[in-house]
Amino acid sequence: MRQMVRATLQSAGYDVVEAADGQEALEFARGKAVDLVISDVNMPRMDGITLVHELRALPGYRLTPLLLLTTESSQDKKQEGKRAGATGWIVKPFNPAQLLTTLTKLFGNS
Amino acid sequence: MTLPIPLPPLLELAAAQLEVALQNSNSQVERLAGSVAAFAKLGAEMCANEDPAVAAQGVRVAAEAQRALFAMQFHDALAQRMQHVRDALGDMHDALAAPVPPSAAALLAVIRARYTMEDERRLFDVVLGSVPGAPASNADSEHEALRGSVELF
Numbered sequence: 500m501r502q503m504v505r506a507t508l509q510s511a512g513y514d515v516v517e518a519a520d521g522q523e524a525l526e527f528a529r530g531k532a533v534d535l536v537i538s539d540v541n542m543p544r545m546d547g548i549t550l551v552h553e554l555r556a557l558p559g560y561r562l563t564p565l566l567l568l569t570t571e572s573s574q575d576k577k578q579e580g581k582r583a584g585a586t587g588w589i590v591k592p593f594n595p596a597q598l599l600t601t602l603t604k605l606f607g608n609s
Numbered sequence: 610m611t612l613p614i615p616l617p618p619l620l621e622l623a624a625a626q627l628e629v630a631l632q633n634s635n636s637q638v639e640r641l642a643g644s645v646a647a648f649a650k651l652g653a654e655m656c657a658n659e660d661p662a663v664a665a666q667g668v669r670v671a672a673e674a675q676r677a678l679f680a681m682q683f684h685d686a687l688a689q690r691m692q693h694v695r696d697a698l699g700d701m702h703d704a705l706a707a708p709v710p711p712s713a714a715a716l717l718a719v720i721r722a723r724y725t726m727e728d729e730r731r732l733f734d735v736v737l738g739s740v741p742g743a744p745a746s747n748a749d750s751e752h753e754a755l756r757g758s759v760e761l762f
Contacts, residue, residue, distance in 0.1 A: 506649045506674070506678055510675075541689070541725050569725070570685070570689060572726075572727055572756070587760060587761040587762060588762070590758050591686065592686070592756065592757055595678050597759055
């Protein structure tokens with residue numbers, strides 16, 4: 500799935516950095532800020548909702564768009580993601596063109 | 610009825626077979642996704658070409674690459690489903706091997722809680738009945754409508 504997200508973003512000219520799971524992403528984020536985070540919810544070591552919560556506690560990530568991309572469509576999980584500080588919730592399979600339109604909206608509004 | 614061979618090793622074997630299948634398919638899909646990513650990048654570069662004919666071809670290449678990227682996500686759902694089956698087999702193995710096995714209700718609750726897709730929850734409920742306290746699954750139509758949806762908070 501990471502390959503597919505990366506291909507979509509790179510085809511539109513975005514630079515992409517990947518992490519294998521939430522823990523690795525958090526360790527990267529502690530050293531460097533990025534413009535956007537797209538994370539799965541179900542991951543080993545640290546899930547996406549915990550990652551969002553941890554990222555929001557970092558000074559460089561208070562306003563960063565954090566999108567959760569998941570097969571999980573239940574309202575409870577979505578609300579959990581929202582409470583953790585996620586900016587948006589995308590249910591897989593994602594439409595590449597729609598994802599790029601969403602990013603344009605996010606960056607256009609910031 | 611008692612099986613002539615112990616169940617725990619069979620459960621362990623089934624889980625291991627699924628694990629191997631997952632690993633093999635993941636490496637192939639990674640390779641395929643890398644190829645499609647290269648096409649997507651090529652299409653984007655062609656789109657920026659000064660020659661209108663090349664740019665028009667680039668639009669087609671990019672669109673085909675996006676369609677392929679969408680279609681390939683079937684593997685992600687398939688892999689998750691297989692992981693959940695593998696994990697359920699592991700749960701059953703552990704329950705059978707435990708000195709004090711958990712209740713059937715507790716075991717079923719653990720297995721259902723692993724699911725991340727409404728399809729899985731619905732199938733579980735149809736076959737085994739609903740688990741007390743577990744969130745109800747969405748209706749078919751609601752779930753289908755949510756696929757591919759983007760919601761900004």
